[in-house]
Amino acid sequence: MKISVVVPCYNEQESILLFYEEINKVSEGMEQEFEFIFVNDGSSDHTLEYMKELSKKDERVKYVSFSRNFGKEAAIHAGFSKAEGDYIVMMDADLQDPPCLLPEMLSYMEQGYDSVATRRVTRKGEPPIRSFFARMFYKIINKISNVDIVDGARDYRLMTAQMKDAILAMPEYNRFSKGIFGWVGFRTKWLEYENVERVAGETKWNLWKLFLYSIEGIIAFSTAPLVLSSVFGILFCILSFALIVFIIVRTILFGDPVAGWPSLVCIMFFIGGIQLFCHGITGQYLSKTYLETKNRPKYIIKDTNI
Numbered sequence: 315m316k317i318s319v320v321v322p323c324y325n326e327q328e329s330i331l332l333f334y335e336e337i338n339k340v341s342e343g344m345e346q347e348f349e350f351i352f353v354n355d356g357s358s359d360h361t362l363e364y365m366k367e368l369s370k371k372d373e374r375v376k377y378v379s380f381s382r383n384f385g386k387e388a389a390i391h392a393g394f395s396k397a398e399g400d401y402i403v404m405m406d407a408d409l410q411d412p413p414c415l416l417p418e419m420l421s422y423m424e425q426g427y428d429s430v431a432t433r434r435v436t437r438k439g440e441p442p443i444r445s446f447f448a449r450m451f452y453k454i455i456n457k458i459s460n461v462d463i464v465d466g467a468r469d470y471r472l473m474t475a476q477m478k479d480a481i482l483a484m485p486e487y488n489r490f491s492k493g494i495f496g497w498v499g500f501r502t503k504w505l506e507y508e509n510v511e512r513v514a515g516e517t518k519w520n521l522w523k524l525f526l527y528s529i530e531g532i533i534a535f536s537t538a539p540l541v542l543s544s545v546f547g548i549l550f551c552i553l554s555f556a557l558i559v560f561i562i563v564r565t566i567l568f569g570d571p572v573a574g575w576p577s578l579v580c581i582m583f584f585i586g587g588i589q590l591f592c593h594g595i596t597g598q599y600l601s602k603t604y605l606e607t608k609n610r611p612k613y614i615i616k617d618t619n620i
């Protein structure tokens with residue numbers, strides 16, 4: 315029985331050694347064989363040097379290094395493609411995904427689950443505004459998408475090789491893991507834990523990046539926004555019909571004094587805004603389709619020891 319640990323790393327020089335120490339300690343207490351796949355996602359610091367050093371010291375350590383920063387989703391994909399274990403687990407390098415949960419996760423796999431996923435029940439230590447938007451995002455996406463996307467779910471997840479292969483078989487370029495994991499199905503056990511703060515270094519996400527990421531998630535796993543433009547269209551047809559009737563009746567009853575250009579301008583601006591908004595939605599889907607059809611590689615590997 316072999317477990318592959320996939321770790322995406324982007325500028326993690328402060329935490330990578332701490333992470334290795336921790337996972338090494340956990341692996342010593344377990345009877346399974348391990349391999350650690352560190353994916354260097356185009357770091358500009360000494361992350362890669364640390365990976366190479368670790369791989370010299372410990373032959374279970376493998377590394378894959380990208381030619382530039384391709385994003386966490388690409389790093390996960392690369393790690394999965396290289397993983398040879400019977401079970402695969404992915405963890406962040408910053409110890410926000412506590413490796414000490416691993417034995418417990420494994421015990422559930424033995425009970426017949428295909429996957430054990432984790433969710434944090436608190437968002438302690440996170441800026442309140444970030445938590446607020448995160449909650450809103452989960453509410454919205456679960457309403458408009460068929461895929462179950464769990465609030466507070468982390469990417470920390472243990473799964474069988476079969477499930478990993480199912481994930482790799484999804485060829486899309488715009489990868490939204492939280493959706494992909496839900497989409498492939500399989501029996502999943504959810505473990506809950508309190509939020510842990512990053513040991514060292516800084517988060518790679520700011521509010522704007524998170525916003526773009528959430529749009530990506532919605533576009534990738536729901537077509538509801540497209541329906542929205544039709545709904546707006548119908549709504550405004552009904553409204554304008556009512557207005558026409560109103561104006562005809564008023565003209566017949568009170569004649570036609572020239573007035574009302576300010577309201578006309580307001581209405582034009584309003585409808586114009588809605589039209590642009592709907593254009594934008596269509597454009598989002600079109601741009602994603604455009605990127606998919608280009609069929610570009612999801613990442614480029616520059617250096618590896620596998």
Ligand code: UDP
Pocket residue numbers: 321322323324325326355383384385386389405406407408410512516517518519
């Ligand atoms: N990460 C990555 N590529 C990126 C951004 C992040 O591989 O472009 C990795 C990062 O090194 C870390 C994990 O993804 O191991 C989670 O990132 P981070 O801790 O910054 O996110 P947060 O925990 O704040 O959501």
Ligand code: MG
Pocket residue numbers: 406408410512517
């Ligand atoms: Mg983190």
